[in-house]
Amino acid sequence: MINSLYTRIVLSFLLSVIAGTVVSFFIATWVYEEQLNENLQLPLLHFAQDISRIYEKFPLDEANTFVQGMHQLKSYYIRIYDQIGQFKSFGDIQGQELAAITTDQVEKVLRGEVVQLNPSGLSTVMIGLPLHTEVGTKAIFVELIGPPSAPFILKWILNFILYSLGLGSLFMVVATIYLVRPIKKLTKATRLIADGNFSVQLNIKQKGELGTLAKSFEEMAHELQQLEQMRIDFVSNVSHEVQSPLTSISGYARALKQVNVSENERKRYLDIIIAEANRMSKMSDSLLKLSLLESQSQLLKLQTYSLDEQIRRVIVALQPQWSARNIRFDLHLKAVQITADHDQLSQVWTNILGNSIKFSRDDGVIMVSIDLDTNIVIVRLSDNGIGISEEDQKRIFERFFKTDRSHNRKYEGSGMGLAITKKIVSLHQGDIRVESEPGKGTTMIVTLPISAQGDQ
Incomplete structure (x- = not known):
């Protein structure tokens, strides 16, 4: 109770008045x-x-x-x-x-x-x-x-009141300085953040409203600093992802202008240009989709359907990718009816299974299971591929993040899939997490409510 700012102000005022009155009485009496x-x-x-x-x-x-x-x-x-x-x-x-x-x-x-x-x-x-x-x-x-005598008493009372007001005001000024000091720190920190300096340390030890505000302010400054770093990384990643296909398109387009290009080379150059253009188009579509999801302007279109059947259909749709590498699926899918956005969740399973296939070894096995726990459904998708380091596990849901830091062509992709996946799961009030160990494979665990909330 005493940590409340309102209580502190009232107590400071009362203590200032009482202390000023008592001290003034003794001073006036002594004088x-x-x-x-x-x-x-x-x-x-x-x-x-x-x-x-x-x-x-x-x-x-x-x-x-x-x-x-x-x-x-x-x-x-x-x-x-x-x-x-x-x-x-x-x-x-x-x-x-x-x-x-x-x-x-x-x-x-x-x-x-x-x-x-x-x-x-x-x-x-x-x-x-x-x-x-x-x-x-x-x-x-x-x-x-x-x-x-009345004149003397009146004179004594007037002087007592003057002393009381003076000392009470002095005590109140001292108490106000103590109360206002953290607010001044917050004001100064606000100016620093406005100037782009997010390394703010307030060191305010008070409790109550001011302490909570200071703690929230430091957390906000830390999040803004992370957001600024993400913005810088985003610009850098977009520049890299766009520059690479543009360089290829530009190079092969100049090659096509040469007179002595054979028909086979011309077709190969055109195929590369088309592939790079498609890659840029997919990246643009992913950025737009993620932007819509983050702004929540794209409302969920809820419907009730069979989740296990949806996952089977996604696996069938990805057959050209996994059959070419002789990858098998081990399915343990309980029959579950779920109320969610069918198209959005289909994108989730496509992204996760696509990554599992991409990073699995040839002749590998991908396990998919569905379990029920009260009002939630738990989907586990495991592979025995290259795995993810502990450091990378903390960032895999960031946009443009790739586990192959060199951005080489062995594992193609824009690094947007898991960022979109996490956002879709979050919009369904669900959760997604990863368990992985380098060289031993990766398990993605998706938890969803059986009935999501949203506009149908």
């Missing part, structure tokens, strides 16, 4: 300590002295009557002790708890000492003076009941 003490002590002392002079000049009864009617008793409470400890009080305590007066304090005043009581250490709330009357010395204690 005005002397004035506050003087504001409370001097009026108290002067009032007690005035009462003493009244009792010195008037008879005891008249003095008591005069003091009893004083208007100042709204702010002061008076207690007068005699020699035996009895006292007479004047004033209204107004529900306030009075300060305790000890026998020792009374005796000190009777001996002529002045006693002050300031329990907070800040200001005097009660003062005791000796009182000389016609019947002997008494002890008078005057205690403050009302608040200090």
Whole structure:
């Protein structure tokens, strides 16, 4: 909960206000300590002295009557002790708890000492003076009941508010710097990415929304970096794949212009030109198909049909390729009805089986099996061919990627088949993965839901 950005902002604000208020109170009290003490002590002392002079000049009864009617008793409470400890009080305590007066304090005043009581250490709330009357010395204690003077309190409150606002703002600025720092890092990183620099390391250790955002941002930067590398590789691969047939077409076309070309050579040159043109056409068709699949503008046309029968038909359609090399098929196909795009999945089996035939050894065996698991179907297509290295297995579904890095003619192809295959399987909410070991063959495992989701 505390990791939430909203919670952090609220807590930062509350802590800043509370800390600013507490610190401001002590600062304001410290600055005005002397004035506050003087504001409370001097009026108290002067009032007690005035009462003493009244009792010195008037008879005891008249003095008591005069003091009893004083208007100042709204702010002061008076207690007068005699020699035996009895006292007479004047004033209204107004529900306030009075300060305790000890026998020792009374005796000190009777001996002529002045006693002050300031329990907070800040200001005097009660003062005791000796009182000389016609019947002997008494002890008078005057205690403050009302608040200090209004102008002083107003001045103190205004300064307290100013200190509180100033310190609270300072604390809030510090807290804001801490909260805004990761956002500034994200802003700077955004500019770097906009300039094409994807090597961004934020190093933001916070949790909550900012931590999640920073982590997602770093992942996005990494994916953009991979995408940029894929774009560079794509341009390079397209250039290579297009340049090779264009070079052949251009070369053989110039050869045809020679006068002394025999009829057989002319036909051979034309066949090569046609083959290279067809290769370019197939590559263009593959690029267009993959582009449509990735944009998902080509919706799935779902229908229910027999998956095992579809795979058998694809194998029959590829017979010229596998029979010429004496390759056999070992089929373990359970009867399965599946709801999917018939033409798209037919392309999947054609691409995978075509690769299996291409990379198998002569007189080899290709195994195809179908298994059911709850609501999914698992198709395994295995060959005993040349296999795929662990490094290449991570990239075989990338467009234009070929396991023969030299792009030689032994294994013809544009490197688009498996990229198209993976995209079609993904559109069916399925999965495709590879298991292979160099020299021992390759197994493609395709997992599909029995009933795909899409527009029919």
